[in-house]
Amino acid sequence: MDAEPITLLLVANDSEIYHSLRDLLLRGPTGAVSLQWSQDILEAKRAVENQEYSVCLLSSSFNKKASQDPLSKSLAAIKKTPIVLVSTDEDYELEIESMRDGVMDFFVLDQTSPSQLERIIRHTIARSRIESERAEYKELVKQAEERAAHLASIIDDADIAIKGKTLDGIITTWNRAAKELYGYTAEEIIGQPITKLLPPDRSDEAVGLLKQVSRGETIRTRETVRVAKDGSLLDVSLTVSPIRNSAGEITGASTITHDIRRRKNAEARIEGQIHRIQALRNIDMAITSSLDLRVTLNVLLDQVTTHLRVDSAAVLLLNSHTQRLEYSTGRGFRTTALQRTNLRLGEGCAGRAALERKVLTIPDLNNDNSEFTRKPMIAGEDFVSYWVAPLVTKGRVEGVLELYHRSALHGDDDWFNFLETLAGQAAIAIENAALFNGLQRTNLELQLAYDSTLEGWSKALDLRDKETEGHTLRVTESTTTLARSMNISDDDLVQIRRGSLLHDIGKMGIPDSILLKPGPLTPDEWLIMRQHPVYAYELLSPIPFLHGALGIPYCHHEKWDGSGYPRGLKGEQIPLSARIFAVIDVWDALKSKRPYRGSWQEAKVRKYIVDNRGTHFDPDVVEAFLAAEL
Secondary structure, rough: OOOOOOEEEEOOOOOHHHHHHHHHHHHOOOEEEEEEOOOOOHHHHHHHHHHHOOOOEOOOOOOOOOOOHHHHHHHOOOOOOEEEEOOOOOHHHHHHHHHHHOOEEEEEEOOOOOOOOHHHHHHHHHHHHHHHHHHHHHHHHHHHHHHHHHHHHHHHHHOEEEEEEOOOEEEEEEOOHHHHHHHHHHHHHOOOOOOHHHOHHHHHHHHHHHHHHHHOEEEEEEEEEOOOOOOEEEEEEEEEEEEOOOOOEEEEEEEEEEEOOHHHHHHHHHHHHHHHHHHHHHHHHHHHOOHHHHHHHHHHHHHHHOOOOOEEEEEEEEOOOOOEEEEEEOOOOOOHHHHHHHEEEOOHHHHHHHHHHOOOEEEEOOOOOOOOOHHHHOOOOOOEEEEEEEEOOOEEEEEEEEEEEEEOOOOOOOHHHHHHHHHHHHHHHHHHHHHHHHHHHHHHHHHHHHHHHEEEEEEEHHHHHHOOHHHHHHHHHHHHHHHHHHHOHEEEEHHHHHHHOOOOOOHOOHHHHOOOOOOOOOOOHHHHOOOHHHHHHHHHHHHHHHHHHHHHHOOOOOOOOOOOOOOOOOOHOOOOOHHHHHHHHHHHHHHEEEEOOOOOOOOHHHHHHHHHHOOOOOOOOHHHHHHOOO
C-alpha cells in the first residue's frame, strides 16, 4: 500500500526560501510529496479555494515586510488549510503570535533537518485531522441535543427510538426508529420484558432505572449498552421519564434512546490518534536522546507491541557487507530461536519485503503453503498472523520490522498507516546510529593520525640532537603519569601529552652550530637558544587543533619566581601543564649524561628539585612529584 500523497503550498515572496525548502524535501525521507509556490496572499487564497492542500507553509517574511499586512490577515486568507510558519531566523515573539492566531507549528529553515521537517509535516497533518474529528464530534452532540428538545412534538413519527414500559418492565410501545435500531418489529417485542434488550451482566440495570422513575425522577443522558435482535451490542444514550395518568399517578416509563455508536467510534479514533502521536513522540525522544541503537529499537518495539496490539515484534538489520538480514532485537517471544535468523535478500517473506520494499503479510502461518521459511524457529510460539514492513530511508533498505500475533490480525487503514510510520521511524533511528558510529570511527582514526604525526615530529627532533635521543618520549610518559596523579581531567591529559611531545619543537629554528655545540654557550648564543619557546609558539599557534597544547612548548622554561623565559611569567600565571612539565623535564635532563656534564644520581636530582621549589618550581607540583615516586 502506497503512502498517502502529501501536497504542500509554500506562501513566500522570496525565491531563496522556495529553493531551500524544495532541496530539503528532496533530501528527506518523506514519501509522495509535491510542493507548489505562491508569491502573495491573494494568489495563495485562490489556490486553497481551488485545491485541497495537506499543509500550507507560510513564510514569516510577510509580517516583516509591511505593517498593513499583519499575521492575522495572512492567516485569515488561507485558514482553510493547516498552517506551519517558516522562519529564516529565530523570532520568538512572532512564533508566539502565530500560535495564538492559529498556526499549528513553526520551524527555522536553516536549523531544520529533512527528517525533522518530515515529522513536523506529518504531525501537523495528524493534528489537523484530530481537530476536524473533534469538530465533527461536537457537531454530532449539538445535533443530538437539538433533536432531544423537539421530541415532545414528534413522538408519533420520531426518528429516535422511543419505547414505553410498565413499572414492572414490560414493553408497551415501540416506534419505527426503535425497530430500525434494535431490529425487532412492534409485534415481536411488545409484551416482552425490557431485560430482553439488556446484556446478561446488566439485567439489574432496568430494575434500578424503574425504581428511580417510580419515585418521579427523570434519568437524563445515561450512556449504557443494549443488545439488538442479531446479538450485536449497541452503544446508546437513554433518557427515561415517568408516564403519568390523568390523576397524576406514575403508571410506567418512556425511554428515548439515542444511537451513540458513531460518536463512540469517533472518540475511540481520536483517542487512538492521540496515543499514536504520543508514541511517535516517545520514539523521537529516544532517537534524539540516545545514540545507542539497541536502546532506541527497544523503545520502538515497546510502542509497536502496545499501539499495534501485537503479541511479538522483531527488527532484522541488513548487513551491508553480506547483504543478509540478521536478527537485532525482539519483544514478546517465548524462545530465543528467532535470534538465529540470517536471511538473504529475497528469501522468505521478510527477505522479499526488503527486496521489493513493500509491506507483506501472512494471515495464517499454519498454512503449509505460506512463504514463512523459519517455521522450525517459531515452533511452540503459537503464532497465527505475520506482518513484515521494510525499513527504508533515503532510498536505502536498513532492514525489516516483523510483527507476530497469536490470533488472526486484520488491520484497518489507520493501523496500516501507523505501521508504515513506525517503520519509517525505525529506519531513521538505524540511519542515525550508523552515521554516529561512522563519525566516531572517523574521529578516532583522525585523532590517531594526529598523535602519530606528533610522535613522528618528536622523533625527528630527537634524531637531530643525538645527545637527547629518547628524552621526549620519557618526559611525555612521566608528565602524563604525574598529571594523572594530580587528578587532571582526561581531556586535559590529552593536551598535556601533545604538548610534551612538542615541547622542543621550537629548536627546529635554532642553528646546528648552537644546538649541537659540545661545550657551554656564549651569552649571545644563549639569547638565540632562549628564543626556541617563541619559535614553538609561532609554529604551533596557527594550528587550532594544538591550541590546548601550547602551554608546555611556550612556557616550560618559565620559573615560579618569574626569572624564567621567554616572558618572565610568575607563579600561577604559568599554565599548570607547563609547571608540571618543568619538574619532569629537569628530572630527566639531570639524570641523563650530556657532553658538557655527567649524569646525576636520583637522590641528588630529587634534592635539587626540593631545594628549588618556590623559586624554579611550583611547590604543589613538587609535593605531587615526590608523592608519585616516579
